[in-house]
Amino acid sequence: MPHTGEWKVRLHLFEDGGTTKARAVIDTGTRELTGHGVAHRNPADTDVPEIGDELAAGRAMQDLGRQLVEIAERDIEGTGATGPGPRPAVGWPA
Template sequence: MSHTLEWKARLYLFEEGGTTKARAVVDTGITVLTGHGTARRNPADPDVPEIGDELAAGRALQDLGRQLVDIAERDVEGTGTTRPGPRPAVGWSM
């Protein structure tokens, strides 16, 4: 059972006054999910916009990743699959 899919992803960054906000959007062809992230520069820190971009983008992508894992877990539970004991931290096994 092999298949190939293409999901479209976009990352938007907005910076104003020491705060960077990021929005990560993935379109699976079935649903569109949006993750959000923010980074704030301490006024005592040097102004290096790339750091704010990286932090905000990383946080938005983490938010998006959590949403995808939550959806996958609900889908697995919807199949009636039972899993004994605690969930594994990584992998497909649930």
């Protein structure tokens, strides 16, 4: 059965005094999740805001990914799905 979907992600970045914070919000249509990430610049390093943005945003997206995988794993368990041996840590069995 074919299925298509589109999930919207909003990424908010805040920088203050060498610390960049990111908040990533995903709307799946049935729920909204928020991931958080932080990056700290060493005071001795050159101030390159894009690097802080990349690190904080990447960490916020990793947080969202972790949450989505945890939800999927609970949903899989809720269906009563079982398989031979342990289930892979991420994704569906091949």
